[in-house]
Amino acid sequence: MSTEDTGATLEGELALTAVETVDTTFLETLIGYNARRTALVAIESFLRVLEPLRLKPVEFSVLSLIEHNPGITQRQLCAALNILPPNLVGLIQRQERRGFIEKRPHPRDGRASGLYTTDEGRSFVARAEELVAALEARLVARLSPSEQRTLLQLLQRVYRSPSV
């Protein structure tokens, strides 16, 4: 992250410690810290790779979930993605305006509507998922296939464990 290194540490001041190299060992023992940094790196790449499609991570998640769960409701999307209902409204409208999804009346609940991808939306999601899969491969390129599986499993066991 730092681009310079002026060296010259021996100024003779006793109390002076590690002013050039930052010691982050304590923070690095915390999954919260490490998970956050990993997520930030992934999101950064994501933004770059999906920029040509004008698609942000949450928007991708929403489209992908609708594609694989035809008829899903906004309430279900909120629960699955940890989004608050008011903040989902705009996301849905945008994808609707782009012609990628459409609402149809819900068969059993007049308050809700089911969300579906359009033909155009389906091919768009397919393209996006390809780009994301390729990005994913680059992200974990340093890990062996078994290490990749292990990492996902361990993360899931942490965030799925109840009452943390």
Add this chain to the structure above:
Amino acid sequence: MSTEDTGATLEGELALTAVETVDTTFLETLIGYNARRTALVAIESFLRVLEPLRLKPVEFSVLSLIEHNPGITQRQLCAALNILPPNLVGLIQRQERRGFIEKRPHPRDGRASGLYTTDEGRSFVARAEELVAALEARLVARLSPSEQRTLLQLLQRVYRSPSV
């Protein structure tokens, strides 16, 4: 996340799929998604546990880094924590006002100042780090010690790999 389950899936509608249970299998293959969810769970617990100390995750990181890197500059903190300089100013001022840190003139650079914890700050950080360590233990309670080490190592290999 969902608390209800109305059942009654066999309505006879052909196109209706998985309206009650959401299929997230594609998203769950992505480290970005899994790392983010893990980070969110950790941050949630963090906010709850550190609330009595009126300390947020970033504030803890800042204090902890100053404690373990006496004389660190704001520029170094920014680089280490991925914070932009203007956004660090307020964080520093708040911890200064609480009497936990102090600025001293930098020995070699008149533009910068070195940051140090005060006596009060040191005992405060110690208390905070204890709480965080206990929280960490609960977060990874479902993993064996060797799995815990593996998880941290794999995460670090992902976010440290260059040019993702």
Add this chain to the structure above:
DNA sequence: TATTGTTATACTCTATAACTATA
């Protein structure tokens, strides 16, 4: 000329209150 710390400010993300229409 470049960099540290700072102010002001804009933009995005997330959260809360309140409404409507259905259940």
Add this chain to the structure above:
DNA sequence: TATAGTTATAGAGTATAACAATA
């Protein structure tokens, strides 16, 4: 009475531009 979706809005987090002091 409670819930799905919506509007309006507040607040937190993150970003850029510009400046003074120092390198």
